[in-house]
Every structure is written in structure tokens, then in C-alpha cells.
Amino acid sequence: MAERAAIVTGASSGIGLAVSRMLAESGHGVTMAARRPEKLETAYEQLRGEGLDVQRIAADVGDEADVARVVAAHRDAYGRLDVLMNNAGVGIGAPIGELDTKRMDIQLATNLRALPLFYREALPLLRAAADEHRNALVVNTASIAGKRGQAWLSIYSATKAGVIGFTQSMNRELAGLGIRSTALCPGFVDTPMTDFVKEQVPPEAMIQTSDIVAAVRMLLTLSPGCVVPEIVFERPDV
Numbered sequence: 001m002a003e004r005a006a007i008v009t010g011a012s013s014g015i016g017l018a019v020s021r022m023l024a025e026s027g028h029g030v031t032m033a034a035r036r037p038e039k040l041e042t043a044y045e046q047l048r049g050e051g052l053d054v055q056r057i058a059a060d061v062g063d064e065a066d067v068a069r070v071v072a073a074h075r076d077a078y079g080r081l082d083v084l085m086n087n088a089g090v091g092i093g094a095p096i097g098e099l100d101t102k103r104m105d106i107q108l109a110t111n112l113r114a115l116p117l118f119y120r121e122a123l124p125l126l127r128a129a130a131d132e133h134r135n136a137l138v139v140n141t142a143s144i145a146g147k148r149g150q151a152w153l154s155i156y157s158a159t160k161a162g163v164i165g166f167t168q169s170m171n172r173e174l175a176g177l178g179i180r181s182t183a184l185c186p187g188f189v190d191t192p193m194t195d196f197v198k199e200q201v202p203p204e205a206m207i208q209t210s211d212i213v214a215a216v217r218m219l220l221t222l223s224p225g226c227v228v229p230e231i232v233f234e235r236p237d238v
């Protein structure tokens with residue numbers, strides 16, 4: 001049985017896959033959750049092939065029952081939760097006059113509504129970890145778009161601003177109990193999500209998933225008296 005355990009959503013690619021690997025390499029049993037089963041399976045097989053202790057649960061984080069299912073499957077497999085990374089996210093661009101309600105709701109549900117659902121469902125496990133070592137960690141992937149609203153990405157920007165605000169509230173409620181939360185606010189990261197812009201911004205000029213991994217690794221080393229509400233990652237030319 002792993003001595004530490006983590007749930008990572010959006011774990012099938014990009015930031016979530018990179019952080020899942022780091023957490024597993026550093027001794028966590030990791031539940032990898034993401035939407036599309038085949039893509040998740042490929043990521044899971046990759047980490048299993050590296051000898052890492054991971055399981056995978058295909059789930060839509062916008063679905064309340066799926067959120068509960070992920071947490072229950074994690075509890076059954078590992079029996080504890082030291083790190084929760086709410087990372088699944090989706091950005092669908094549109095000028096406000098052409099806003100599609102369904103696409104708006106997908107972004108609200110995936111990027112924002114999923115967070116309170118995961119905190120609620122995972123709270124007993126997080127509290128048990130905090131009672132043990134005062135160092136339970138929740139990492140919420142926001143975006144630079146949550147710090148500065150972006151044109152044509154208004155709903156995405158609003159959800160990410162919501163993630164930052166919600167993270168602040170969680171620290172007010174839970175940090176004193178030993179459950180600390182951090183919102184990550186990166187600009188363009190070289191992941192599949194930024195494929196659409198790679199002709200204008202070359203991938204090597206973007207923030208790397210290794211930078212996000214380094215930040216999460218740093219958060220894991222902090223003492224219980226230190227809260228980091230957010231980390232902003234900017235590129236040199238912005």
C-alpha cells in the first residue's frame with residue numbers, strides 16, 4: 001500500500017499526465033481520472049509500463065455521480081488522500097454574440113462546478129490526511145486567463161477567475177485544519193490544448209509541463225504554516 005495517495009483529474013494528457021507521473025514517482029498511489037476512456041487507457045499504460053502505482057477511472061468531472069465514483073474508487077484502492085489536483089479543463093472560444101449555451105455549460109461544469117463537488121466528496125479523506133500530518137494539498141489548475149479576462153474566451157476566463165476565488169475561500173475554510181489549496185495560473189503551456197496556436201507561438205517558447213511539475217513538487221515540500229494561494233506563470237514576452 002502506497003504511503004501517500006493522490007487524485008489527478010485531466011490526467012490523460014498535458015499537465016495532468018506530467019503531474020501524475022511526478023506524484024507516482026515520488027511515492028504516491030495515483031488515481032488518474034479523465035473523460036475519454038481510450039486516451040486515459042494509453043496514459044495509464046504508459047505510467048504502469050514505467051512501474052508506477054496508478055489506477056485509472058474514466059469520468060466526466062462535470063457529472064456529480066462521476067465525481068463521487070472517482071473518489072470512492074480512489075478510497076477503495078488506496079484508503080487515503082494526501083493530494084487532490086483538480087486539473088481537468090476545457091476552453092471553447094467564441095465572441096459573446098455567438099455564445100452557444102451548451103458550450104458555455106460544458107466549460108462552467110468542467111472548469112468550475114467540478115471543484116466544489118470534488119472538495120465535498122474528498123473532504124473526509126483530506127481531513128484524515130490533515131489530522132495525520134497537517135499537509136493535505138489541493139492544487140486547482142486555473143489559468144492566466146483567470147487573472148486577466150481574455151477576449152473570445154470570456155466563459156473560460158470567468159471559470160478560471162472563479163477557480164482562483166474558490167481556492168481563496170477553501171484556504172479560509174480549510175487551511176487552518178491542514179488542508180491547503182493553491183491555484184495555478186499559467187499562460188500558454190506546451191500541451192495538446194495549445195495546438196491551435198503553435199504556428200504563432202512555437203512550443204519551445206511556451207511554458208513547459210516540467211515547470212508546472214516543479215511548482216507542484218515545491219508545494220509538496222512546504223511546511224504546514226505556509227499557504228500559497230496562487231502561482232502565476234508568465235512567458236517572457238507577455
Ligand SMILES: NC(=O)c1ccc[n+]([C@@H]2O[C@H](COP(=O)([O-])OP(=O)(O)OC[C@H]3O[C@@H](n4cnc5c(N)ncnc54)[C@H](OP(=O)(O)O)[C@@H]3O)[C@@H](O)[C@H]2O)c1
Nearest residue numbers: 010012013014015035036060061088089143188189191193
Ligand atoms: N495548456 C495551456 O496553455 C493551459 C494554460 C492555462 C491553464 N491550462 C489548464 O490546464 C488544465 C490542463 O490542460 P492541459 O493544457 O494539460 O490540456 P490537455 O492536454 O487538453 O488536457 C486536458 C485534460 O482534461 C481532461 N478533461 C477535459 N474535460 C473533461 C471532463 N469533462 N471530465 C474529465 N476530464 C476532462 C482531458 O481528457 P479528455 O481529452 O478525455 O477530454 C485531458 O485529460 C486545464 O484546466 C486547462 O484549462 C492550460
